[in-house]
Amino acid sequence: MQRRTILQALALVGMVPAISFAKASQPVINVYKSATCGCCTEWITHLEKNGFKVNAHNVPNTAAYRTKFGVPQALGSCHTGVVNGYALEGHVPAADIKRLLAEKPKAKGLAVPGMPMGSPGMEVEGEPADAYDVVLFQADGSSRVYRHYAAK
Template identity: 70%
Template sequence: MAFCVSPAFAHAAGERRDGPMIEVYKSETCGCCTQWIAHLQENGFKVKARNVPNTAAYRARFGIPAALGSCHTAAVSGYALEGHVPAAEIRRLLAEKPRAVGLAVPGMPLGSPGMEMPGRVADAYDVLLLRTDGRQEVYRRYGTQ
């Protein structure tokens, strides 16, 4: 299956010979963004963090609806990543290469990568696949059986 590479990602995707680079746009002071980056690195991804004053501008640039916003936006291999997307789903996205804008975990659900809080019950949350035609579908559910 083919996938769509937006011209907006030409610079941000940062594809390298030794694997894809995830470029993260975040606030300089956000601790959970830093924890999500650590999750990505622990799972073998290379990460380039960019502190920006307005992550909403990147969300719009990459085609993520504002209603799905979180605290950081990222780009990898022509796809957008919004929020605390687990590394396993990023790997799946890159392997399957669906025709999509990317993945989103709206809000900041407890228990998602970077939002773990010992002693607190994790929220159930969905990882959404954002299709290029504007449709959204559940890519994977977490915390529900």
Template identity: 70%
Template sequence: MSLHFLRQTTLAALLALPLAASAAQPVIEVYKTANCGCCKEWVKHLEANGFKVKANNVADPGDYRQKFGIPAEYGSCHTGRVGGYAIEGHVPAADIKRLLADKPKARGLAVPGMPMGSPGMEGGRKDAYDVLLVKDGGKSAVFQRYESTEGD
């Protein structure tokens, strides 16, 4: 083996490390109904942002929300599970990545309802909405705030 070959191989391996690290997101289990279009779009959003998704069509995603300790008041049309956290509703992938990196003591994240402009709910307008950090006991705090683009 030549020294030139070793240098090229080592350089190529080092350059590939950041790409491999950024692409290696954990699998998100998603529980959704078979016919919900916005759930399918949210799954596409997660995949486009480096997550592997295992989508499970279920009769009632709310059963999984309850099982994972997210109160009904924070409900949406689908529930996910990743890294021991529940992900309820149209939570942006960037917020899930931050949750997994920061590892706060919490049940998970929730975007209650189905706000227009959130991932999977893209359309003509973008409503303001909050991503909530849901803590034990059902209390929550704003994890990330998204502003409306109406009037822009």
């Protein structure tokens, strides 16, 4: 009995560094948003619920961050995030960010142009969700649909 207790304790001690390392290795997303934007805060909550650590920065002019991180003006929304060198514009779903980070395409980032109803942070209970696209964009401004979400 004592041997089993010792082995269990050793196994637990061995797991503690792995658990700490797993949390430390989660991607950090820096988000630049307006201090008064509720949907931006809801998007951050969506990201955190999906395992991302988020550093939110309230800024007076979000457009300056779109320019700084190379987001084409036509793909603009209400906040800009940055993770592992990729720009994230608007209400990009966490699943698409995870896919981006796993696939590591040669691209500047992802965007959900505008503020489509039903996208993460833009959900309204009892209201239908709009169809929208998550767009993968390049440094030269070209883009393609990365994922399409149907209306609900």
